[in-house]
Each structure stands twice: as structure tokens, then as C-alpha cells.
Amino acid sequence: MNKIVEKEYFSDNVVKIVVEAPRIAKSRKAGHFVIIRVEEKGERIPLTIATSDEDRGTITLVVQTVGVTSSKLAALEVGDVILDVVGPLGQATHIENEGTILACGGGVGVAPLLPIVEAFKKAGNRVITVLAARSKDLIILEDQMKQYSDEVVIMTDDGSYGKKGLVTEGMEMVINREKVDLSVVIGPAIMMKFAALTTKKYDIPTMASLNTIMVDGTGMCGACRVTVGGKTRFVCIDGPEFDAHQVDFDEMLLRLNGYKEQEKKAYEEYLATVKK
Amino acid sequence: MSVAKEYLKEERSQEWRNELRKSLKSKERLEFKRIKMNEVAPLERIRSYIEVNSGLTEIEAMAEARRCIDCPDPTCITGCPVEINIPKFIKKIEVGDFLDAAKVLKETSTLPAVCGRVCPQEKQCEDRCFYQQKLGREAVAIGYLERFAADYERESGHISVPDVEERKGIKVASIGSGPAGLAFAGDMAKMGYDVTVFEALHEIGGVLKYGIPEFRLPNEIVDIEVDGLRKMGVKFETDFIVGKTATIDDLRADGFKAFFVGSGAGLPRFMNIPGENYIGILSSNEYLTRVNLMHAAQHEYDTPLLEGKVVAVIGGGNTAMDSVRTAKRLGADRAMIIYRRSIEEMPARVEEIKHAKEEGIEFLNLNTPVEYFADEKGRVNRMKVQKMRLGEPDASGRRRPIPIEGSEYFIDVDTVVVSVGVSPNPLIPAALPELEVTRWGTIVVNEDTMQTSIPDLFAGGDIVRGGATVILAMGDGRQAAAGMNKYIQETVMNKV
Numbered sequence: 201m202n203k204i205v206e207k208e209y210f211s212d213n214v215v216k217i218v219v220e221a222p223r224i225a226k227s228r229k230a231g232h233f234v235i236i237r238v239e240e241k242g243e244r245i246p247l248t249i250a251t252s253d254e255d256r257g258t259i260t261l262v263v264q265t266v267g268v269t270s271s272k273l274a275a276l277e278v279g280d281v282i283l284d285v286v287g288p289l290g291q292a293t294h295i296e297n298e299g300t301i302l303a304c305g306g307g308v309g310v311a312p313l314l315p316i317v318e319a320f321k322k323a324g325n326r327v328i329t330v331l332a333a334r335s336k337d338l339i340i341l342e343d344q345m346k347q348y349s350d351e352v353v354i355m356t357d358d359g360s361y362g363k364k365g366l367v368t369e370g371m372e373m374v375i376n377r378e379k380v381d382l383s384v385v386i387g388p389a390i391m392m393k394f395a396a397l398t399t400k401k402y403d404i405p406t407m408a409s410l411n412t413i414m415v416d417g418t419g420m421c422g423a424c425r426v427t428v429g430g431k432t433r434f435v436c437i438d439g440p441e442f443d444a445h446q447v448d449f450d451e452m453l454l455r456l457n458g459y460k461e462q463e464k465k466a467y468e469e470y471l472a473t474v475k476k
Numbered sequence: 477m478s479v480a481k482e483y484l485k486e487e488r489s490q491e492w493r494n495e496l497r498k499s500l501k502s503k504e505r506l507e508f509k510r511i512k513m514n515e516v517a518p519l520e521r522i523r524s525y526i527e528v529n530s531g532l533t534e535i536e537a538m539a540e541a542r543r544c545i546d547c548p549d550p551t552c553i554t555g556c557p558v559e560i561n562i563p564k565f566i567k568k569i570e571v572g573d574f575l576d577a578a579k580v581l582k583e584t585s586t587l588p589a590v591c592g593r594v595c596p597q598e599k600q601c602e603d604r605c606f607y608q609q610k611l612g613r614e615a616v617a618i619g620y621l622e623r624f625a626a627d628y629e630r631e632s633g634h635i636s637v638p639d640v641e642e643r644k645g646i647k648v649a650s651i652g653s654g655p656a657g658l659a660f661a662g663d664m665a666k667m668g669y670d671v672t673v674f675e676a677l678h679e680i681g682g683v684l685k686y687g688i689p690e691f692r693l694p695n696e697i698v699d700i701e702v703d704g705l706r707k708m709g710v711k712f713e714t715d716f717i718v719g720k721t722a723t724i725d726d727l728r729a730d731g732f733k734a735f736f737v738g739s740g741a742g743l744p745r746f747m748n749i750p751g752e753n754y755i756g757i758l759s760s761n762e763y764l765t766r767v768n769l770m771h772a773a774q775h776e777y778d779t780p781l782l783e784g785k786v787v788a789v790i791g792g793g794n795t796a797m798d799s800v801r802t803a804k805r806l807g808a809d810r811a812m813i814i815y816r817r818s819i820e821e822m823p824a825r826v827e828e829i830k831h832a833k834e835e836g837i838e839f840l841n842l843n844t845p846v847e848y849f850a851d852e853k854g855r856v857n858r859m860k861v862q863k864m865r866l867g868e869p870d871a872s873g874r875r876r877p878i879p880i881e882g883s884e885y886f887i888d889v890d891t892v893v894v895s896v897g898v899s900p901n902p903l904i905p906a907a908l909p910e911l912e913v914t915r916w917g918t919i920v921v922n923e924d925t926m927q928t929s930i931p932d933l934f935a936g937g938d939i940v941r942g943g944a945t946v947i948l949a950m951g952d953g954r955q956a957a958a959g960m961n962k963y964i965q966e967t968v969m970n971k972v
Contacts, residue, residue: 223721243778
């Protein structure tokens with residue numbers, strides 16, 4: 201159980217990990233996530249499932265190394281075991297034939313976006329995908345996205361690949377060109393905030409998949425709470441997807457930084473031990 | 477459920493019990509004073525996670541056991557949700573057969589070392605004790621004695637494993653490994669069923685692990701009791717969420733004949749007042765889970781923790797006491813309880829309140845928070861509190877707290893732990909739309925059999941009660957085991 205069978209670096213700090221989890225591979229749907237704990241002293245973190253292979257009994261996770269846990273996870277090699285993998289958690293994405301879908305992914309948010317794009321495509325939608333990152337080497341899963349999208353628009357901050365500009369500029373280009381019925385945005389909170397503001401301008405229903413801090417992931421702790429439409433909701437059991445126009449992204453951004461100092465200090469200590 | 481009177485009578489009329497009763501006149505027994513629990517001094521214990529109560533010595537336990545007059549009609553047992561044969565185990569202690577005393581506990585209780593520590597005996601067995609009922613005097617210290625016998629057995633290394641009946645080859649499952657699930661598993665294993673306990677978290681024990689702190693219930697105690705269940709053949713699967721990882725239907729297809737849902741009251745309640753989502757305001761579940769399950773206070777563990785210097789805990793139950801006493805141990809200069817009723821109405825155990833006071837916890841009774849404020853980073857730094865007065869009794873029989881207009885004032889805080897109760901965990905009801913639930917989300921059961929509206933599904937503990945105690949959950953687990961056994965005898969086994 202939980203053995204890593206495949207590992208591939210997308211860039212220096214973004215890694216794809218394929219892990220044996222037959223039960224989860226069988227029951228997971230687009231939008232679901234898992235909670236993992238790398239080792240005995242590790243913390244529990246949520247990771248959205250990118251893809252799964254029911255025949256092989258595997259799920260695919262994409263991780264960006266930003267702190268201790270993601271670094272420890274990325275340091276595992278093929279054959280190593282992730283101590284705990286539990287899921288699938290959260291509500292699956294509500295997939296219907298809506299017409300034209302504008303799917304927007306930023307950074308590693310592209311990984312959880314992939315199964316949603318796939319599901320919308322298979323449900324008969326026209327899917328236009330916008331992938332955004334700081335630079336070319338951070339654009340991931342482009343080929344897989346192309347497989348399930350009618351068109352893939354690439355945006356980079358530095359113009360090293362695709363068009364130069366922010367994700368919102370890519371979105372507006374599509375919105376000004378054709379009718380969009382639904383937008384899905386997944387990425388860093390700040391990107392989702394501006395993506396949501398963009399679609400709101402054009403009155404396009406939009407959902408965002410939130411990536412908050414979690415401990416248990418089953419509704420027990422409330423660490424993941426966000427304000428949606430003025431009400432407190434739990435991302436782990438009510439989400440992770442919500443109406444992006446109702447989400448209080450400013451509060452979410454603050455809450456994501458709740459343990460910033462501790463995390464930074466722990467990461468520095470971790471890096472020091474690794475370098476030795 | 478009631479213990480067969482004949483059985484108790486028969487046990488009581490055994491030669492050794494008769495002899496023992498005659499050895500000392502009841503009048504003489506009544507003259508002994510109740511033993512005091514040994515405790516680690518407050519100033520010492522708040523600097524560590526050491527268990528506060530350190531137990532009784534053999535001499536103390538035997539002396540206390542003499543106080544029990546071995547009543548012909550032992551009313552104490554009627555106060556015990558798992559119906560321990562209380563006089564029998566106490567008399568075993570009196571004669572010095574401590575290992576036998578532990579065996580008596582295990583006849584009906586899966587977790588005696590746990591219950592001896594966390595049960596509210598003062599509201600249960602001890603409240604029904606002859607001393608309390610008829611003499612208005614301090615009850616026999618049944619809880620201390622229970623803990624003594626269980627600890628003695630564990631420390632002796634001669635841990636007995638209850639007898640299990642011949643294997644029936646019938647698979648049943650418990651969903652959740654908290655006190656309800658463990659009690660259920662123990663009884664079903666004794667009856668010869670093949671029991672698997674599914675647990676969502678990475679550790680077995682549910683609230684005993686993530687909720688109750690080390691200073692009240694060391695994790696090791698829980699682990700050893702769980703080991704006992706393993707020896708009885710119970711299997712455990714962690715990281716497994718029934719309804720998500722696999723559905724009930726999947727498990728039915730895997731051969732499980734019946735299920736017990738003991739998934740607990742997992743969903744923390746908040747007060748929905750302004751500013752409640754600021755950083756540094758968290759549920760008691762989150763706070764305690766970080767510290768107890770994830771060991772966040774220990775540097776070598778990765779889970780981060782906000783170590784507050786001024787910590788306000790909102791609520792008056794045992795979980796609130798656990799949280800505020802944890803905050804003190806983690807170095808808070810000021811750790812306070814803010815509760816809207818008076819101290820008399822607090823649902824926490826008397827012992828917990830006493831211990832908390834000794835440890836320097838401040839009690840702001842008849843106060844309630846109405847708004848939180850934060851610094852520029854979003855970290856809570858101040859709360860607005862309103863004073864309350866007590867009005868007429870409400871539905872709970874306690875006097876209703878009424879806000880006093882214009883009494884608001886401010887308290888500087890850096891951490892707030894909200895411990896105002898929990899709602900039932902929605903995972904199982906959400907996975908089973910046909911399951912009948914109340915409007916509060918608790919599962920509806922037949923009170924005698926604990927059977928739900930789905931015939932092969934039984935339930936108990938907080939998912940049914942909405943927020944109760946370890947021992948009531950265990951009582952439910954036992955009752956569900958009896959109900960499920962009957963159901964299986966009538967349906968599954970008749971078909972074979």
C-alpha cells in the first residue's frame with residue numbers, strides 16, 4: 201500500500217508522484233483530494249488527485265516543494281512508501297454538459313484541473329483551457345491538457361512561452377471572443393481571486409477549488425474554514441469547490457498564512473539538515 | 477439492558493464473598509473515610525504532560541475496597557452504562573486478588589483503564605452508591621478502584637485476554653475506532669464474530685487519542701487496551717473512510733454482514749460571531765488534535781502550533797477544560813475559561829474544574845464573546861465580551877443566561893479556542909441518503925437494539941447522541957453488539 205511506483209520531475213521543484221492506492225483509485229472522481237502523511241513525525245496535508253489508473257491501482261499526485269512536508273514527499277523515490285494516504289475526500293466536481301467551459305489553472309493547480317477538464321470534455325462540453333505560470337519551465341501537463349481540451353492557451357508572466365501576461369488576460373481573450381457558460385479556476389489563492397473578479401465582470405458562473413490548511417480532512421477540526429456567501433463553510437467536506445464569486449479570498453489568503461512563521465523556520469531547519 | 481439479577485445474586489452468595497462480608501461488620505465498614513486520589517502537585521504538572529492523577533497504592537486500594545458493604549441490591553451497577561459487576565471486582569481488591577478484579581472489569585468493559593480515568597463516576601455508579609443514596613456520605617471510590625485494578629494488571633505484565641467463543645466465520649464492521657466502536661468490537665469478538673474496525677485517521681482510538689490529553693489519559697493506556705482487542709482477533713484498518721474509500725455496498729460485497737456506525741460527533745460548532753475566522757481562533761478539536769494526535773508541541777514533529785501567551789477557551793465542558801489546561805502546559809501566561817453560565821452549571825467534571833483551578837486557570841463565568849478583532853496580519857488580538865446574568869431554567873433544567881445590555885468590555889488575547897460543542901459527523905449520513913437522521917443530523921436508532929432504518933446498520937455514541945461521554949458511547953457499543961448479534965441470528969444464520 202502507498203508505494204511510489206513512478207516519479208517524474210516537471211521542473212526543479214514540481215514533481216509528479218504515482219502511488220499505489222487501489223481503493224482510492226477505484227472510488228475517486230474529479231475534484232476529490234487525499235490527505236497524506238509522509239512519515240511518523242510528519243504532518244497531514246491535503247493534495248488533490250491529478251489522475252488515477254484503476255487497472256494499475258494507482259493515483260497521481262503533483263507536488264510543488266514549498267516547505268518541509270512537500271520537500272519530504274518529493275524526496276521519496278520509486279519503491280518508497282508514503283506512510284498514510286487517505287481518501288478520496290471532498291465533494292466530487294458536479295459535471296454536466298454546460299456548453300463551453302473555460303478552465304484556468306495556475307502553477308500546480310493545473311494538476312487538479314486535469315481530471316475536471318477530462319470529465320467536462322467527456323460530458324460533451326467545448327473546453328478551452330488556460331494554463332498560466334511564471335515561466336516556461338513551470339507550465340505542466342500541457343500535452344495531457346491538450347488531449348481533453350479544444351484549445352489550450354498558455355500564459356507566462358515573463359513571456360518565455362505562449363503569450364506574455366497573466367492568467368486573467370488569457371481568460372479575457374477567450375471571453376471577448378466567444379460565449380463561455382462556466383469557468384473553473386484552480387491555482388494559488390491570489391490567482392483565483394483575480395480570475396473570479398474577471399469572470400464576475402462578465403457574469404460567468406465560476407467555481408474555484410480551494411486549497412486551505414487542513415488537519416484531518418474529514419470535517420473534524422475546522423482548520424479549513426472559509427467564508428462563502430457570508431457563511432462559514434468547511435473546505436474538506438463542503439468543498440473543495442465553491443462558487444468563486446462568493447468566496448472571501450482575502451480572508452482565505454490571511455488564513456493560509458496562519459502558520460507562516462513556524463513553517464518558514466521549520467523549512468530553514470529542514471534545508472540545513474538536508475544540505476549536511 | 478439489565479444484568480440478570482439471579483447472576484448477581486449467585487455471584488454474591490459464593491463462599492468467598494459470604495466469608496468476606498462476615499469478616500467485618502457493615503457498621504465498621506461505614507466508619508472508614510473515603511480515600512483521596514494521589515495527584516502530582518499543580519506547579520510541577522503544568523510544566524509537563526505528566527498524568528495528573530497518579531493512582532492508588534495497593535494498601536490504599538484494599539483499604540478503600542473495605543468500605544463497600546457488598547449490598548444485596550447493588551444499585552451502583554444500574555449507574556454503569558456497561559454494567560460492570562462492581563461489588564465483585566471491589567471485593568476481589570479487598571482480598572488482594574487484583575488480577576481477578578481486572579478480569580471482572582473485562583467481563584463487560586473493553587476499556588477499564590480508560591474508564592477508570594475519564595468516566596464521570598460521580599454522576600454514574602458513585603451517584604447510585606449506598607453511601608451517597610442512603611447516608612448522604614461520600615460514595616465508595618469506584619472509579620479510583622477501577623483504575624487501580626486495570627493499572628495493576630497492565631503493570632504486572634499478566635494481561636488477561638477475555639475468552640472468545642468459537643469463530644462463527646461471520647464478518648462484521650465497526651465504522652470508527654472511538655470508545656463506541658471499541659466496545660462494540662470487544663463484545664462482538666467475544667461472541668465469535670470476525671470484526672474489522674475501520675478508522676479514518678492514522679491512529680486507533682478516536683477521541684481517546686485526538687481529543688483527551690496525555691495528562692488525563694496517556695495514549696499508551698489506549699494502545700494497550702487496543703492491543704487486547706487485537707489479541708481477541710479484532711482487525712484494524714486505519715486511513716479508511718467508509719463511504720469514501722469504499723462504500724457500504726462495496727463492503728457488503730466483500731462479505732460484511734452488518735455494520736456499526738460509531739463515527740462520532742466530528743463537526744466542531746462555532747458561534748458565528750464577527751471575526752471568528754481570524755488566525756489564532758480555532759476549534760478545540762483542531763487545537764487538541766494538533767497537540768495530542770499530531771504532537772505539534774514537540775519540536776521534532778512537523779505539525780505547526782500557535783503557542784498562545786494569552787489564551788481564551790470558550791465553553792464549559794470537559795473539552796474546554798482539556799483545552800485550557802493544555803494551553804497552560806504549552807506556556808500560556810494567562811489561560812482562561814469564558815463561559816456564559818455560572819460555574820455550577822458547567823458540564824465539565826467536578827474533578828476537571830478543581831484541577832484546572834489548582835493549575836491557575838482563570839474562570840470568567842457569566843461572560844460570552846460577541847466579537848473578535850485582529851492585527852494587520854489577521855491574527856486575533858482582542859475580543860469583546862458581554863456579561864450575562866441567570867434567568868429562569870431552560871429546557872436543560874439549567875438557568876438560562878441572559879445578556880446584560882451595555883456590559884461589554886474588551887480582553888486582549890492572542891489565541892482563542894472555541895469549545896462550544898460539536899455536531900454529528902456528516903460523512904456516513906451523506907453516503908447513505910436512505911438513512912433516517914434527525915434534523916440535527918444524528919442517526920435515528922431503535923433504543924433497545926441500536927438498529928437504524930437500514931436493517932444491517934447499527935449506530936451508537938455521539939453520532940446518535942450528538943455529544944456525550946466515553947462511557948455512554950461504550951454502553952451504546954455494547955448494546956448495539958447485542959442487537960446486531962440477535963439480528964444476525966435471526967436473519968443471516970437462519971438462511972445458512
